[in-house]
Amino acid sequence: MPSETARIEAFSDGVFAIAVTLLILEVKVPAADSGQLGRHLLQQWPSYVAFVLSFAFIGIMWINHHRLFNHIRRSDDGLLILNLLVLLGVTAVPFPTAVLATHLQTTDARTAAIVYNGMYVAVAIFFNLLWRYSLSHHLLGHEVDKASADKISKQYAGGPFLYLACIAIAWFSVTASLVLNLCLAIFFALPPAVAERVTRGRPARA
């Protein structure tokens, strides 16, 4: 018999897969023109950056979702609803990303960076809610060892505050806030055991 959570995972995978695939629709083809295609293609580099960044971020969310559901084995109505909240965040990604791409080189860059980092605050909160609910309602598999679950809890706990810091930093420097945002993405892509070593300042061994 499949795990109780199989259909939640299948549905979520569908949402992740679609969200990640729709991103290319935002990259526009330059109109037919006289011998200037190369230049036009290069000029729209912010579109490519936004495409690759959003792809990476949704991909990393998927890896995290995958990791959580390697531990979660039972399901109830609360889990269904909290999982929908996480997916709401996933499907919304293209919007703030497009806001950032459109306004990064304008006088609205600061507002755009705040909106962009604000979405990550929300997603980080939703992931924490999903994980803490699973813990407190005993939805993990019996074979899951407690140390592994604790490492996830620690890695996630700081998320919302770190992204709030990104918002604060954006007030002073948009570039600095986006660099920190990128570092956080890499941090959440790391396996929890490696992430723990990083935060303790020990050398990571993948």
Add this chain to the structure above:
Amino acid sequence: MPSETARIEAFSDGVFAIAVTLLILEVKVPAADSGQLGRHLLQQWPSYVAFVLSFAFIGIMWINHHRLFNHIRRSDDGLLILNLLVLLGVTAVPFPTAVLATHLQTTDARTAAIVYNGMYVAVAIFFNLLWRYSLSHHLLGHEVDKASADKISKQYAGGPFLYLACIAIAWFSVTASLVLNLCLAIFFALPPAVAERVTRGRPARA
């Protein structure tokens, strides 16, 4: 061997996942402008409300579909076709939602609210047809207890009439009809056992 209904569920999950992910395409990025991004983003709040509402409604339909197919274990051609009717309703959601969002603040608000609630009448009928067909054609699993199935039947039976009431109310007050619509969404998100207690006026215990 997987359950006979596994492929129906997989296909349906795909449709739900895509319908829910396409919703963000309706939220437009404000054009590059001079320092007015924040104001422009706030002004298009009806788009965000429509996005979140439609997400919630499709999510709740998915939870209900999931719940029904926790009971339904066999499949026949009639079930395939009635399931397609339910999915027709799911994929149509973005259209009446967009109609409502576009016209909520115009003189056409009443028409838009009637169209919007009308879609829910149809979806409620389709869900009832699917469920009653499964009961009358003995497609439930042998291990399903009758009391649990009865609770679903009761919760669903009133659906079409309650949404018809929303249409009637929209004639007098668009706001009241949308508030009732929202209450119904929450009602159908509840597990049938809790919903039963709510309708009997007893305190619900999740």
Add this chain to the structure above:
Amino acid sequence: MPSETARIEAFSDGVFAIAVTLLILEVKVPAADSGQLGRHLLQQWPSYVAFVLSFAFIGIMWINHHRLFNHIRRSDDGLLILNLLVLLGVTAVPFPTAVLATHLQTTDARTAAIVYNGMYVAVAIFFNLLWRYSLSHHLLGHEVDKASADKISKQYAGGPFLYLACIAIAWFSVTASLVLNLCLAIFFALPPAVAERVTRGRPARA
């Protein structure tokens, strides 16, 4: 172990699910206007008809695909490629449907109907190729009874010719060709055993 064909079915289900969900993107919301919403919504009835028809046709193709893969249990590279041909037909559906919807009430109605029926000729040929290849390469499950497979072969064999007839009829009457097209859709939605009785003129018993 899952059946060898499980991943083909999953991939195909994804394509069917997306093709059917993208259809709603073709139905446009009337612009905000003064009290004319009801009339504008009614005027664009051809969009709704095209949406429901395409939904029904893709749904029926999915039922047929489902039915074939209830018999097909082994896979090889030829099957992968023929299945991709069927999916090519499925994903193309929105285009000829939109052509028909846009031109049904113009002097181009005949051309549009020929294009529309032409797509069905192609899809019918692809389904026949997939099924005949599975038969001749012994890809059916051992438990499949030959009579059931023969019924499918018979139901499918006439498909391409009947849709060619639709094209010929469109030369004289667009309406008649669309009515025949609709009858064929219902015919292919029928289980093969029932379809056989229909073609023999005996009363069908579902």
Add this chain to the structure above:
Amino acid sequence: MPSETARIEAFSDGVFAIAVTLLILEVKVPAADSGQLGRHLLQQWPSYVAFVLSFAFIGIMWINHHRLFNHIRRSDDGLLILNLLVLLGVTAVPFPTAVLATHLQTTDARTAAIVYNGMYVAVAIFFNLLWRYSLSHHLLGHEVDKASADKISKQYAGGPFLYLACIAIAWFSVTASLVLNLCLAIFFALPPAVAERVTRGRPARA
């Protein structure tokens, strides 16, 4: 219990399915006009060619992905990330294809062909990284025979260089580079055992 890689395959299938289905959105319906529909439909033949080519290329990538994951049975974080790289290539396909379709008959044809072939260099590199990582990290199933894996390694190894050759050839003849590109697509659609015989100049037996 499902294989460790089941969810990776399901997610990837979703991405492939969506990428392939979105292609039809690029084929536009000619506006309602007076009796010129046939001519307008014929005039936009490059759109149909681009649709069919992209469909074929994504389909062939799917077959290759399917083939690799018939061998890969275990998963780790590195595999997740390399698989995301492959999917990044898959979702990007519609963009360079549209660039090629829009500019094939202009003075920018050479630039467009270089961009188009450049995407294939990247995808070929990503597929090689995924496969070589799986080999070096012992992620293949125990039952996989080494000869079969070696054939895949050989077929893939030349890919990036052959597509680089396409770019070089595009400098002199756009047509020749596209013909070679098409031959490579067919080469990668072949089963590795057949591909090996082709490269050795022996007659292939499917």
